[in-house]
Amino acid sequence: MTNKRNIWLTGPYLVWIAGFIILPLLVILFYAFTNPAGNFTFSNITAAVTDITNIKAFGLTMLLGFLATAICLLLAYPLALCLTKLKIKQKSSVIFLFILPMWMNFMLQMVAINVILEDNGIINMLLSSLGLPNMHIANTFGAILIGMVYDYFPFMLLPIYNTVSRIDKDLINASKDLGASSFMTFLKVTLPLSMPGVISGITMVFVPAISDFAIAEMLGGGKIMLIGNVVEMSFTKGQYFQGSGLALILMLFVVASSLIPGDDEAEASVEGGVVLP
Amino acid sequence: MKKLRFSKRFVPLVLALVILLTSVLSLTGCSSKQTMYLFNYGDYIDPDVYDLFEEEFGIRVVVDEYAAPEDMYAKFTAGTATYDLICSSDYMIEKLIGEGRLAAINYENVPNFKNMAEEQLNAAKSFDPELRYTVPHFWGTLGILYNTETVAAADVQSWDVLFNGKYADRIIMPNSERDAFFVALTKLGYDGNTKNEAELNAAADLLSKQKGDVQAYLLDEAARVKLESGNADIAVIYNGEAYLAFENNDKLAFAVPSEGTCIWMDAFAIPQNAENAAYAEQFLNFLCRADIAKMNFEYIYYSTPNQAVVDALDEEILSETAIFPHNSVYENATVFKYLGTEIEQLYSKLWKNVKA
Numbered sequence: 001m002t003n004k005r006n007i008w009l010t011g012p013y014l015v016w017i018a019g020f021i022i023l024p025l026l027v028i029l030f031y032a033f034t035n036p037a038g039n040f041t042f043s044n045i046t047a048a049v050t051d052i053t054n055i056k057a058f059g060l061t062m063l064l065g066f067l068a069t070a071i072c073l074l075l076a077y078p079l080a081l082c083l084t085k086l087k088i089k090q091k092s093s094v095i096f097l098f099i100l101p102m103w104m105n106f107m108l109q110m111v112a113i114n115v116i117l118e119d120n121g122i123i124n125m126l127l128s129s130l131g132l133p134n135m136h137i138a139n140t141f142g143a144i145l146i147g148m149v150y151d152y153f154p155f156m157l158l159p160i161y162n163t164v165s166r167i168d169k170d171l172i173n174a175s176k177d178l179g180a181s182s183f184m185t186f187l188k189v190t191l192p193l194s195m196p197g198v199i200s201g202i203t204m205v206f207v208p209a210i211s212d213f214a215i216a217e218m219l220g221g222g223k224i225m226l227i228g229n230v231v232e233m234s235f236t237k238g239q240y241f242q243g244s245g246l247a248l249i250l251m252l253f254v255v256a257s258s259l260i261p262g263d264d265e266a267e268a269s270v271e272g273g274v275v276l277p
Numbered sequence: 278m279k280k281l282r283f284s285k286r287f288v289p290l291v292l293a294l295v296i297l298l299t300s301v302l303s304l305t306g307c308s309s310k311q312t313m314y315l316f317n318y319g320d321y322i323d324p325d326v327y328d329l330f331e332e333e334f335g336i337r338v339v340v341d342e343y344a345a346p347e348d349m350y351a352k353f354t355a356g357t358a359t360y361d362l363i364c365s366s367d368y369m370i371e372k373l374i375g376e377g378r379l380a381a382i383n384y385e386n387v388p389n390f391k392n393m394a395e396e397q398l399n400a401a402k403s404f405d406p407e408l409r410y411t412v413p414h415f416w417g418t419l420g421i422l423y424n425t426e427t428v429a430a431a432d433v434q435s436w437d438v439l440f441n442g443k444y445a446d447r448i449i450m451p452n453s454e455r456d457a458f459f460v461a462l463t464k465l466g467y468d469g470n471t472k473n474e475a476e477l478n479a480a481a482d483l484l485s486k487q488k489g490d491v492q493a494y495l496l497d498e499a500a501r502v503k504l505e506s507g508n509a510d511i512a513v514i515y516n517g518e519a520y521l522a523f524e525n526n527d528k529l530a531f532a533v534p535s536e537g538t539c540i541w542m543d544a545f546a547i548p549q550n551a552e553n554a555a556y557a558e559q560f561l562n563f564l565c566r567a568d569i570a571k572m573n574f575e576y577i578y579y580s581t582p583n584q585a586v587v588d589a590l591d592e593e594i595l596s597e598t599a600i601f602p603h604n605s606v607y608e609n610a611t612v613f614k615y616l617g618t619e620i621e622q623l624y625s626k627l628w629k630n631v632k633a
Contacts, residue, residue, distance in 0.1 A: 053633040118508045119492075136446065138508070139493045221493025222452045225633040237625050238351035 028251075031244035044245025054230060054246065061226040062253075064141070065210040068148040072156040072205050073198065075149070080161040080197075081190070095161070098154055110147060110218040117143050117219075139221030147215040152208060156201040163197030164190070203258050210257070211250060311336045313556040316353065316360040318543065319344060320498075321414070322564075323576035330563050336556050344496065345453050347625075353548070354378075362557040364414055364545045368455070371404035371615040379410045379546045386558040387412065389565035397582030400542055403612040411544035412561050415579035417516045418540050418602050418610065419456055420533040422501070424510045433532040436464040438511065440483065445490040449503050449512035452494035454628040455613055456539075457484060460513055463536050469611040472620050481627035488631060504529055515541070517579030519599040531599040537609030542582070 035041040048054055083091055101109060116122045117138040124134040137143050167190060175185040213228030227250055234243030319342040327338045341358065343349045346369035353363065365373070373379050384390050390412060397413050405411045421433045427447070432438045439448055439460065451457050459469045461480035471477065492509050501518045503509040505526045519531035545564070547557045563569055567585035574581045580600055581587065587595070595601055
């Protein structure tokens, strides 16, 4: 009964969804299957997946998405484990430090990264003062990767940290009591129980990473086109039909990557405090 | 109990209504004031000018900004916003005139239009042949801004310097398809307004080959800053930016290669669907007034078509070739023409391939 009544509370948000999520999606769907003359066509979709430039952009985007996600995971997981061992007070200040960059405007973050990476930038100034050869990172694939890892890192750290910190200490103690080494305990207890956090972290980094265009535009010097840049270019040049076709394909990738299985099951096992066999 | 149930059901509804009403009110609230909507390139008018205009005529100017003419066209034709005045470049204005999207200006309402220089009005005829739709804002040329310490002055006398690999990784190319293709077409000896597909393909190939040597594709200020900070040595850039660059770094110089360059002109026009064309004309008259035109000139340092401003300038700034190019530059200069939808799409496709 109460559930039914509370449904009213979702009213404003339903209006929001309808106007700003469902409607634009329908518009994109419409454009994706329409030609400029207004007739039904598959050509936008076929062009999106057969054009060599688009395929190249898709490839680069996926590669970048995988690398950014993998690096974020490798950096965030050990950090999350260490964080749980800290005292409450230290914990909150360390987490605060990781969220701090998000207080700053995204554009400023990217401009700052560019200044750090430039040929005459801070990294190269340090290298020169040590007598080491300069690195050329600005406006390359590497620069975009650094920007993505920097920008999306908190989205990997926080979910992992949340699940790891909720793992019952008794389970770990029990595992040790039963003779498991620290490594085995990690492998058999901590790792499986932290999977829900890892999976949501991966989704929260990979999905925005593959649909991003701003980081590539700002750190790539306009020399590297990700699929997001191709979509953006199509729309700013008024080619809504091709752009929508591409956007639809990109959406398929996004949907596919957020359907990584095991999420619910793992979540349930944490809440129930039961270790999976 | 009954009361509680009542409020539980209605509070969210009331909240939703309040949210809806306030959003509708705040949207309509703005339009009751005298307002003119301007669509302009980014940072192209001294912001103080808007305040002065509002003070004097009681009309508030709301500005939307864009980066490239193609962006402007996409947004303008999408019809999601109505503008009373737009500012764009030569070939884009020509396209808008051709499509019947612009309204003729009543020049009787713009008496200060008499301040415009004869030569610039003649140049404007390349895109507005009868001078019925436009009021020029600024004009200029494309050239090479370079660092005199690392680049030989002799090298920048030809566009070839961008393609011969001598300054690999130190080059900034314009992130705008017409300008980038113009450089490649000119280097190949083709016309900058060519519609020949083979020639355009050749230019695209040249640009693709050049890409390995290019540090970044940037426009205007972003390109200028790279040179000022010494992160790049050569940038293809508009002359007005060059003058600003000199002020920040005295090791920089500007050259127009001998093969020729393009002359661009940006102008204001009133859209056919403008709601307040009268305000727009009033604003245009204000912009053409000598003191206001001077403010804008000193804000941007692009070449002004306003003779009254030029007459009042001192010798030092008039002799600055980055702002007022030598007459020889005009002789083999191209003015961009609108090339038609088909060639426009070919340009987009080729440019995408170059950048990907």
